[in-house]
Amino acid sequence: MxxxxxxxxxxxxxxxxxxxxxxxxxxxxxxxxxxxxxxxxxxxxxxxxxxxxxxxxxxxxxxxxxxxxxxxxxxxxxxxxxxxxxxxxxxxxxxxxxxxxxxxxxxxxxxxxxxxxxxxxxxxxxxxxxxxxxxxxxxxxxxxxxxxxxxxxxxxAGETTVRINHRALFNRFLDGIGAGDKSVAVLRCVDKLSKIGGDAVREHLEASAGREQCARILEFINARDEGEYGVVLARLVDLCGEGEDTAYLADLHRYLKDSKTGGVVLDPSITRGLDYYTGVVYETFLxxxxxxxxxxxxxxxxxxxxxxxxxxxxxxxxxxxxxxxxxxxxxxxxxxxxxxKPRAALACLDEKEAGSAQAAASVFRAKGINCEVFFESSKLTRQYILAEKKGIPWVLVKTGESFTLRDIRRRRDIEAADAEKAAGIILQNGLLQS
Amino acid sequence: MxxxxxxxxxxxxxxxxxxxxxxxxxxxxxxxxxxxxxxxxxxxxxxxxxxxxxxxxxxxxxxxxxxxxxxxxxxxxxxxxxxxxxxxxxxxxxxxxxxxxxxxxxxxxxxxxxxxxxxxxxxxxxxxxxxxxxxxxxxxxxxxxxxxxxxxxxxxAGETTVRINHRALFNRFLDGIGAGDKSVAVLRCVDKLSKIGGDAVREHLEASAGREQCARILEFINARDEGEYGVVLARLVDLCGEGEDTAYLADLHRYLKDSKTGGVVLDPSITRGLDYYTGVVYETFLxxxxxxxxxxxxxxxxxxxxxxxxxxxxxxxxxxxxxxxxxxxxxxxxxxxxxxKPRAALACLDEKEAGSAQAAASVFRAKGINCEVFFESSKLTRQYILAEKKGIPWVLVKTGESFTLRDIRRRRDIEAADAEKAAGIILQNGLLQS
Incomplete structure (x- = not known):
């Protein structure tokens, strides 16, 4: 059944x-x-x-x-x-x-x-x-x-660009054009810019803030097209006047230059939607x-x-x-x-040698090589296939004190007189590959 | 309000x-x-x-x-x-x-x-x-x-002792004394040995298995008092005869000896209660x-x-x-x-130097020192107190290219001509402490 x-x-x-x-x-x-x-x-x-x-x-x-x-x-x-x-x-x-x-x-x-x-x-x-x-x-x-x-x-992550803005600056700007009461709706709408595109944002903004305010808001947002941080900041000061927020952004600009940090742009369209932020906000793109x-x-x-x-x-x-x-x-x-870390596996020649196999593998582990022990004493070719399936690049075959190192990717054997030399070969090859 | x-x-x-x-x-x-x-x-x-x-x-x-x-x-x-x-x-x-x-x-x-x-x-x-x-x-x-x-x-964890047993061996023993049908109750009871003590276990076992079977079970459990793994195993073979389970335990014994692994004892009182184990079981004590x-x-x-x-x-x-x-x-x-890793903090002498402060701290971070940057340009003694509260042993005071290293614990200053030398002092002292 x-x-x-x-x-x-x-x-x-x-x-x-x-x-x-x-x-x-x-x-x-x-x-x-x-x-x-x-x-x-x-x-x-x-x-x-x-x-x-x-x-x-x-x-x-x-x-x-x-x-x-x-x-x-x-x-x-x-x-x-x-x-x-x-x-x-x-x-x-x-x-x-x-x-x-x-x-x-x-x-x-x-x-x-x-x-x-x-x-x-x-x-x-x-x-x-x-x-x-x-x-x-x-x-x-x-x-x-x-x-x-x-x-x-x-x-x-490779090269990244952090886009920053200042929430209080955006709100100060909205207050300045008489749209302070629409702040939540405007920030939420602008936050969607990259998702819904400029035309859709214009449409939504016109609907919620009217044609004239919409044009001013777009002017503010489009300051980002000026490119370099200092130039965008100057444009924003033109539009809003000096304030604590612009002074804060100027400080950040100075720190970026002093530390030679690149890949940071001032982007007044970054709002972080409905989040609880009140000052500088960041978004980071690959x-x-x-x-x-x-x-x-x-x-x-x-x-x-x-x-x-x-x-x-x-x-x-x-x-x-x-x-x-x-x-x-x-x-x-x-x-x-x-x-x-480089990976290796110790081949199994006799299942009853599990104790000395672990002791031998320990020597490689202590040298920073992650070393697996195989349990079944099948033919070596089968053990090589198992290593290949597991993505393990080296199989160690121990005879007395010496080792034969099977290089799985290149299908070749290298002899080493002892564990020290065998570990050296694996570590050196690991370095060459990376 | x-x-x-x-x-x-x-x-x-x-x-x-x-x-x-x-x-x-x-x-x-x-x-x-x-x-x-x-x-x-x-x-x-x-x-x-x-x-x-x-x-x-x-x-x-x-x-x-x-x-x-x-x-x-x-x-x-x-x-x-x-x-x-x-x-x-x-x-x-x-x-x-x-x-x-x-x-x-x-x-x-x-x-x-x-x-x-x-x-x-x-x-x-x-x-x-x-x-x-x-x-x-x-x-x-x-x-x-x-x-x-x-x-x-x-x-x-320091020195540990692993206590091992074999579930199938315990069950084979119970079958042998005609108590196989009580296996679940017996294993559950014996599992509580360290919690409830020998007398309580005896009482429970007598209640569930009768006086005679209880005596036999205690004889089995008490084989652990023989001490050395090989002697306990010989005693268990005396009590139960040879089986796959004792051969398994003998293999493990051999592997322990071959790998010179100490701190493992054979303890027939270990049952792991109601768990789904069917073979060797382990418990580990500090x-x-x-x-x-x-x-x-x-x-x-x-x-x-x-x-x-x-x-x-x-x-x-x-x-x-x-x-x-x-x-x-x-x-x-x-x-x-x-x-x-050793920890240090870079003192703040001028809040407007945040950019070069991070760049200076980066040099220490790259050398394996976790280096915090302080933000407020208060008196140095206040910054030392902050470091002490945070458990940070070193405060770095940067003047031009050179550093004064404040050793918070010993309340002394060490001068270093550049970041390289300053990092060297911290790393060396870190090594000395550990």
Whole structure:
């Protein structure tokens, strides 16, 4: 009688990662994390599950529809986090007295959103957030900007362009032309520029702000076409006059020049839609594949902890969307940052020698070679085929103290008098290939 | 009017990790992962959320009560994973044709169980699983055993003792004394030995199996008191006769000797309770703090994928309980594996020099020193205090090309003519301290 089995499958919008995807993914995470730490940023972690009230506030709105929310065994109204910023706000409010400000933290973790699935959109994805809270200095904004460039570079993203703008400047401009009351609608509309195109934006803006205001707004946005940061900034000062915001942007410009940081443009069309940002905002595009959208976004906020504390905590931060970045790198065929160690396998000549085989493999592992041990004493050619299937470039065949190294890709053998020499050959060839 | 705020708090049984806990935690994970990879194990990842049917099977039982289960927006019956083994079974069944066997994988991730909270028990915790599927060789069991020792050593666990037993041997013994039908109750009872003590076990066994069988079972269990692996094994052969299981245990003994692996004892009282193991089982104790319980457990199973596939897939694996391990290391005051890089901070003398400050700090970062940049140009003594609060041992004060290095702990200054020399001093002192 045939027993029925449960169909093995994952939920829509969720993914398994096989080693071929997960290994480069973890290498990217490691590169990003090493970069964050090199700037003195420290790691934190928070629960995946929180009180729904904490995550959603007292309101609800657009976000609520996407959140995985349910009642737990204890009758608590709980939800899975949908980003890392809200839990961070709660974290800072809760642990304020244990933190030293300015507090620089990173948090790399999964978040969940039950949104409609489409290309490159998943219901479970990884965010890499880095924030500085408790400093109002433009130097903090610059550090985040500098880290965006450095961490994406470390992750193997190649050349990138960070597009920055200042929320308060945009709002000051809107106030100046008498459209301050339409700020939310205008920012939301302009945010869609790259998605819906200039004509559609003009149409929407004319509908919401009228023909004359629309023309002025387009003039503001189109300042980005001036090109160089300093020229765009001068044009914006022409349009809006000097202000704290333009002084802030001028400071950033100076810091960029002093540190010889390229690939940053001032783009007054960047608004970050409905986000809670109040100052400088960032979006980052891959020069090889800008169409995939921003792979790292962020900005400055006045008060992170408003929902949970009467003390005000400003800061600035950004978040790398790892899934989009990985998809982009796969599409452009870029080699991941994977600083993969050389791999080898020790052939099995006698199944009863498993103890000395592990001891022999340990010598290679200690030298930085990831060394697998084969268990079945089949013909060597079969073991070579197994190595090839597994993508292992070297098979070690041990005879007494000496080794025959099978170079799987070139189908040739190299003799080595001992483990030391064998390891040297593998390490040298590993270096030559990379 | 005072606005009300939401009380910032986490759910019972859940935890925030501040940098002081999270940094050593990530260092432990990195050490464990590096070890897994050195054995040629590859990483995978699976969704946190799965169909409840996949995770719980068609039955339910004890596990079900602890699982976070709910209905999603699409009306699907879903649950958060409560371990990494069940998702792995589903994964192997689903991707069988894309995997090369024997398949060696690791998976480090969080799992959730809504069980009663008690000391050292959380509702969200991290597991580090490593398994070999598709090999019936005792060499595979030995590799897992060897990896338990190596990975815990890498994580800073100090000396460990792995206690092993063979499920089939225990069952063969029970059959031999006519107690085969009571196997489940007996194994479950014996599994509690370390928790409830010998007297309570005797009482329970007498109640379920009668006085005579109880005496025989205790004789079997007490073989562990013989001490050395070979002597215990000889005693078990006396009690049960030779079998495939004792031959298997003899193979493992040989591999242990050949590889000079110490700290492994044969302990017939280890049963792993109600787990799905069918062969060798492992529990691992810290020599400094055995009372905290097993920090790494596992064993061999006949058929991982029974629920999802008609093809049989045997294997062997183990899982490090990171939270218990970290708690134990904190309790014993053991230094974590954290191969922490030296840390420094660049003092701020002029807020407008943020650009060149980042460029200067980059030189230190590239040399492997995690270098923070301070943003506020307060008095140097205030910046030293900030560094001390943050636990940063060095403050760099840059004048032209030269640096004054403030040694925060020893309250002294060291002069360096350039960044190269300054980095050298920090790296050398870092080495001296560790």
């Amino acid at each position: 045939a027993e029925s089995v449960i169909d093995p499958r994952v939920l829509k919008g969720f993914r398994d990662f096989l080693p071929a995807q997960e290994a480069p993914r973890r290498a990217m995470l490691e590169a990003v994390e090493t970069c964050f730490r090199s700037f003195g940023f420290l790691p934190i972690d928070t629960p995946a599950l929180e009180y729904a009230e904490i995550l959603l506030g007292k309101g609800g709105g657009e976000t609520e529809k996407q959140v995985y929310r349910f009642t737990d065994h204890g009758g608590r109204d709980v939800a899975l986090r949908f980003d890392l910023t809200v839990p961070f706000a709660r974290f800072v409010a809760e642990h304020r007295s244990d933190l030293v400000f300015p507090f620089k933290r990173y948090h790399i973790a999964k978040v969940w959103r039950g949104e409609n699935t489409q290309k490159g959109r998943y219901r479970e994805f990884t965010q890499c957030d880095f924030d500085i809270v408790g400093s109002n200095s433009a130097a903090a904004d610059f550090e985040i900007l500098f880290m965006i460039k450095e961490s994406l570079g470390a992750a193997g 020069d090889k594949l800008p169409a995939i959208g921003s792979v790292c976004s962020g900005g400055r906020y006045d008060n992170l902890t408003a929902l949970y504390s009467k003390e005000k905590t400003g800061g600035v931060g950004a978040s790398i969307g790892l899934d989009r970045l990985q998809a982009a790198l796969e599409e452009t065929g870029a080699k991941s940052a994977a600083n993969e | 005072a606005e009300s705020v939401i009380d910032p708090r986490v759910l019972k049984g859940f935890r925030d990790f501040l940098p002081a806990q999270e940094a050593p935690r990530r260092a432990m994970l990195e050490a464990v992962e590096t070890c897994f990879r050195s054995f040629g194990f590859l990483p995978i990842d699976t969704p946190a959320l799965e169909y409840a049917e996949i995770l719980l099977g068609k039955g339910g039982g004890e596990t079900e009560k602890q699982v976070y289960r709910f209905t999603d927006h699409g009306g699907r019956d879903v649950a958060l994973r409560f371990d990494l083994t069940v998702p792995f079974a589903r994964f192997v069944a689903e991707h069988r044709s894309d995997l090369v066997f024997p398949f060696k994988r690791y998976h480090i991730a969080k799992v959730w169980r809504g069980e009663n909270t008690q000391k050292g028990r959380y509702r969200e915790f991290t597991q580090c699983d490593f398994d070999i599927v598709g090999s019936n060789s005792a060499a595979a069991d030995f590799e897992i055993l060897f990896m338990i020792k190596e990975s815990l050593g890498a994580a800073g 020599d400094k703090l055995p009372a905290i319980g097993s920090v790494c457990s596992g064993g061999r199973y006949d058929n991982l994928t029974a629920l999802y596939s008609k093809e049989k897939t045997g294997g062997v694996g183990a899982s490090i309980g990171l939270d218990r391990l970290q708690a134990a290391l904190e309790e014993t005051g053991a230094k974590s594996a954290a191969n922490e």
